[in-house]
Amino acid sequence: MENRVREIRTKENVQQKDLAKTVGISRQTLSLIEKGEYNPSLKLCFNIAKALKTDLNTLFWNEGVNNR
C-alpha cells in the first residue's frame, strides 16, 4: 500500500515521535508505515489521517488502483 504519511506529516510540521504517541504506536511502526513496509489496520489508518487532519484517500492508496 502506498502512502503520503511522511510527506503530509512534514508539511504539517509534526515530528515522528509526536504522531506515534498521538496514535498510540511506536516510532518504529510509524517509520515502517511511512516506508510502506507495514500495512496498518483500517482503524490505525483512520487515526493517522485524523491526527494529520486529512482523509484516508489522501493518505493511502493501493498501487495500481487508479483512484487519484
Next chain:
Amino acid sequence: MKEPLFIKLVKNFYGISKPFDEFAKDVINDAGNKIAIWLMVYLIISAYALMVLISWFSPMNVVSGLIIADTFVYFVASAYIGRIIRKNKLDRYEFDNEEERKIYSKRFIISRLFMSVLILLLAMYPISTWFRYMGMYQSIWPIFIGYFTGNLVAIYMQYCRLFKR
C-alpha cells in the same frame, strides 16, 4: 492510555520495550502460533514416545530424559522468539536524550536482574531435589553459579546492544 495487566505480562515475558501496537501484536501472534504448533507436535510425539520408552527402559531414566528434552525444547523456543524480537527490533528502546537513556537503562537492568533472581529462586528447589535424587549433589552449586553468571553476562551484552552508542 494505561496498559492492561495481561499486555504488561506479555511485554515483560517477551522483552518488548515499545508500545504494544498492532505491528508488535502481528509479530508476536505469528511467532507464537508457530511455537504453539511445534510445541503441540512435540507434546504429542513425546507422549507417545514415553509410552513406548517406559516399557523398554527404566522409568527413572525415561523421566530424566524427558526433563532434559523439555528443558532443551524450552531453550529452543526461547531462542526462536528472542531472534524474532531482535529481528523486528521490538526490544529496542526509543529514547531522545541522555536522561531518557539513563532512565530506560536503569529500568532495564533492574527488571532483568529481578527476573534472573526470581527464576533462580523458583528453580533452586526442584533442580537441587532432582540432582540430589540422581546422586549429583556436587554439581548443584556450580550449575546455579554458572546459570547466574551466564545471566549476568547476557544482561550486560544486551545492555551494550541496546544502550551503548
